[in-house]
Amino acid sequence: MTLKTAHNHFKSLLSKASKKSDIKVYQEFIQIITGLENKNLSEAEIQSIEKELDTLNLNSTGINNKRFFNQALKQFKKYLKDTYSFTTKGYYTSIGIGLGSSFGVLFGIVFLRGFERSLGISLGISLGMLIGLIVGYHMDLQAKVSGKIV
Numbered sequence: 001m002t003l004k005t006a007h008n009h010f011k012s013l014l015s016k017a018s019k020k021s022d023i024k025v026y027q028e029f030i031q032i033i034t035g036l037e038n039k040n041l042s043e044a045e046i047q048s049i050e051k052e053l054d055t056l057n058l059n060s061t062g063i064n065n066k067r068f069f070n071q072a073l074k075q076f077k078k079y080l081k082d083t084y085s086f087t088t089k090g091y092y093t094s095i096g097i098g099l100g101s102s103f104g105v106l107f108g109i110v111f112l113r114g115f116e117r118s119l120g121i122s123l124g125i126s127l128g129m130l131i132g133l134i135v136g137y138h139m140d141l142q143a144k145v146s147g148k149i150v
Helices: 003-016 020-038 043-056 065-084 091-110 117-145
Strands: none
Touching: 003 020, 003 043, 020 065, 043 065, 091 117
16 A cells, blocks of 8 residues: 555545544544655655555454554554654653653652652652653654654
8 A cells, every 4th residue: 555545545534534533543644644755765665664554454444443543553653663763743752751650659759758648749740740741852852853753
């Protein structure tokens, strides 16, 4: 499946979709494919991406379209990340917030035990999320500058 064919396929699915969750998945596919079309990729890279789109078997319709396309989207994002280091917008920020809040709980329990336990944990989570947000945003900016965001 070529990039143009995939783009047209998801445009047609988007026009037929009525559920908000389906629309969101189709729009994300369209955004990624449009970003790939706008990049200066070599012919070999384009063929590799198109081969991956073929293996996802996007033309088939399963019983649960939402589940099928969600899984295909995750698999396609993973392929782009592993093979070409391409990420989507906000990728590192979301990871940073998640890791920051996780480590923030630990930080709040261990280092902020002078406060009441719930206050220490709350402050730790807040501080961890803030640090994760800053680091993730900085990494997203670096990826954008290097042209690795689709």
